[in-house]
Amino acid sequence: MDVLVIAVPFIAWSYSLGEVMNIRQIQEARELYGIDDWGGGYFSIDDQGFVVCHPTGEEHLSVPLPDVVAACKARSHNSPIILRFPQVIESQLERMHKSFRTAIGDSGFKGRHMGVFPFKVNQRREFIDAIVSAGQAMDYGLEVGSKTEFIAALSYTLPEKALMICNGFKDSEFIELGFAASAMGKNVVVVVEGPDELQLILDLAEKNRHCPEIGLRVRLYSKGSGKWEKSSGESSKFGLTTTEVMRCLQMLQAANLGERLSMLHFHIGSQITEIKRFKNALKEASRVYAKVVKTGFTPKYLNIGGGVGVDYDGSKTSFHSSANYSLQEFANDAVYVLGEVCTNENVPHPTIVTESGRVIAAYHSVVVTDIREVQGADSLEPLHEPLTEGQMVPVENLTHKGLKELRYILDNMNRKNYNEYYHDAIEYQEELFTLFNLGYLQLAERALSEELFYRICRKALYFASFHRHQSEEFDNLQKLMVSKYLANFSIFQSIPDSWAIDQLFPVMPLSRHDEKPTHKATIVDITCDSDGCLTTFIDRSDVKTTLDLHAPSEQPYYIGFFLTGAYQESLANEHNLFGAIHEAEIRLNDDGNWEIVKLTSGDPICELLESRNYSMNEIYEKYQMQLGRAVSSNLLTAEESNEILENLIKFSKGYPYLKGQI
Ligand SMILES: Cc1ncc(COP(=O)(O)O)c(C=O)c1O
Structure with missing residues (x-):
């Protein structure tokens, strides 16, 4: 009897412990941010811990977003920037059309399906161009809701049967x-x-x-x-x-x-x-x-x-x-x-x-911004680093009883007494606050009391986190103690629905998913408006009040706001005169490589001012006049005055957002 021998090659799968930990961490990140659930097959985290886009919806073809951001930066287009993937629009049109084709084919329905894209959902020329070109084979048409949209729509050559609906x-x-x-x-x-x-x-x-x-x-x-x-x-x-x-x-x-x-x-x-x-x-x-x-x-x-x-x-x-x-x-x-x-x-x-409109457009763009600063920069674990020299006053030398007590509480708080000690600390802190207002406490003592109280809160929260059901008191404390990540963008410009109607968008860092995020954070933007903040985030079972982010480091840290392709630009406003941000259009080629096919600069400061009826020439003349006066009264030399004028003109032609980290 012949025996069939199949030679199975021995594959040596050998991962170092570090690699295994990374893989596990990346899987945790996928679950933490829920990217496989909301990504629609267009976004995921790759094995390097980078967020990637699959523009055609095919898992094996991907574009790493941190690489795109780096490529834009190399071409002087720093964040904030919108990354657009027109192939996602094509894919969504195809998904919609195919769903109806399948449903009609399966049911014996005698009619057909025809789609139109509502102009108001994303009126950008590039977007509508992409819709019209991808829709040719499906007789896809356009819907308009105003004369302006109609006048633009009329310029397109749609397939003969495609509808134009007013x-x-x-x-x-x-x-x-x-x-x-x-x-x-x-x-x-x-x-x-x-x-x-x-x-x-x-x-x-x-x-x-x-x-x-x-x-x-x-x-x-x-x-x-x-x-x-x-x-x-x-x-x-x-x-x-x-x-x-x-x-x-x-x-x-x-x-x-x-x-x-x-x-x-x-x-x-x-x-x-x-x-x-x-x-x-x-x-x-x-x-x-x-x-x-x-x-x-x-x-x-x-x-x-x-x-x-x-x-x-x-x-x-x-x-x-x-x-x-x-x-x-x-x-x-x-x-x-x-x-x-x-x-x-x-x-x-x-x-x-x-x-x-929404389901066709939402997935195709991501708003990317860099984090400029973290307020309350520490993670929510007890601080291990010692107090600074100035703060390291021996207990016996502390002048006020309240300060001594706070120091004692900090040193002796444990898992059993944290609740009671935390309440005591609140009382002492209030007492010290009154003493300061009455003039009995120096500024340095007030600073020390704040530092001690802050550390006590952190320690108490740490112990409270061991309880499965954290009390409302510690829940609220946690909200107060979160780190605020300052993001270089305007919520009113880039995700206006989040401000206007509490719309939730998925938000997550673009990289470092092989590292465990250590911070519970909220996001604040750079507008001078207290509404310019994000304090609710997606969660599969509820809404989260914090976002898990990584500790700040020397490297730029980018976060992405996903599924922002529908309605956001049309509703954007220029609060604080922060205008449209840069845009990059990315295409995946047949060979699997990607390229930036178009880079568009955001609104420069001078255009934003002109849109509010300022004449830049008039502004420059007024600068010149005032600088001339400063020169006449010997406050400035002529050279200094010229340099200031040159800079003013240069800045007025620049990007209103915070200048990128190089
Ligand atoms: C008449 C009309 N058609 C289509 C749309 C698009 O809706 P959606 O973007 O939710 O698909 C809208 C938006 O509300 C609408 O008012």
Whole structure:
């Protein structure tokens, strides 16, 4: 008998203890920051401990973010900077389209799916260019909500069948733009928000033969969920009531333009967290569609709006920063519900139109900033380093009883007595504070009391952390004691939703994931506004009030704010005159290498000032005049004055953010 011998090569897997520890630490970091849960397959931590982007969604093709930041820095574009990955947009469009293709293929639904991207979600030219180019093969179109967006959108050559949908409140000019679009051969649908808008269309149609197709935005009773719940339901500011729908249908019939009605539309708000809400809305909208068809109209599109949620915290729940469904589930439900109602009502299956913005755009960009300073720089463990010489006063030499007691408490606090000793320390500290106000304590003694009390708090927190259920008192103390990491950016400019509506974004360092983070931190920005801080962070089961970060070191420390590609730039504001930040567009090539294909500089100071009606020439003239006066009164030499002027001009052309560490 022949024996088949398979030679198994012996592979010597030998890891040093250090390497094993690193691997374990990196795995811990993945879990701590939840990156595999919220990353959508686009972000992960590699085996070096670096955050990487997989622009095509393929795990083996990655771009290490710290390398990109270094490459931008080498080309004089320091942080803060937005890293953009246009291939992520392509991939998201494809995922959306594929979900519907699969759902339609599996269900026998007779209609098709067509997507449009809502301009307002990211109006940057490069972004819309990427959408239009990636959408060619899928007949992807655009949605606009204002004349400005419409005028920009009209310049794009979309695929012949792709839709251009006009939402929002309209005047006669907006309507005229719709007619112009139709005359230009666009597949344009003007969705009316009220009978008055329809009247404007009908009036113009009498004089102009290029009447666009018409849509009606229907106000549903069904509500969305999450932060935008109020934008839907009976009291929503958008859409036609049933009575108004009926009136519009009569108006269309009377004008003999019934065949122009091609779309019914609804949108129940952004970031829908519960799939159930979508299903309810779809059931209602499908019935409205079927009934309109049964009255003799032939709308071919049912536009189900946007609203697909992004799972910002990775919890896959109905929490406001999450979504309890996948793209595929959403598509399956849309196709199933609509198909069932139409079949029941014996009306044709329409084309399903989606206007998703957030889920298409969010993943493609990361805001990166450097940490400039750490306040309360120590980790939350008892300090082991000795008090400084000045503070190392022997107990017997301490002048005030309160100081002696604080010193005693610090030296003798332990796991059993920390609670009681901590309360005593609060009393002594209050006493010392009163003594200082009455003039009995010197500044150095006040400084010593602060240092002792700070160390006592840290020690108490350390002992409290051994208890599984920390008391509220120590919970609050922990919040007070966190380290504040000063990040070189403006929350109002780069993640305005975090300030305006408490939107949570995943935040994490870009490197050092082979090291255990030692600090419980909050983030403060460089604006002079106390609202410019981040004190809530994502967590799979709750919201965290601190972020785990590493101890400051000599090396620059970069943190990333992820999933910021939707709405953030359009809503950005220039609080403190911090303007748009630098941007880098990164592409992965076929050979697996990546390159920065475009670097765009952020707003220089002079442009920000000009946007507020300052004339830079006038400013420079005024500088010159004042410096001239200083020279005349011998406060400055002519040379000094020239040097100051040159610097003022140079700085005014620079970046308003803190200059990068070299
Ligand atoms: C009419 C309309 N369509 C589409 C969208 C896009 O929604 P989302 O970005 O949540 O997909 C919006 C935004 O709220 C909208 O108002």
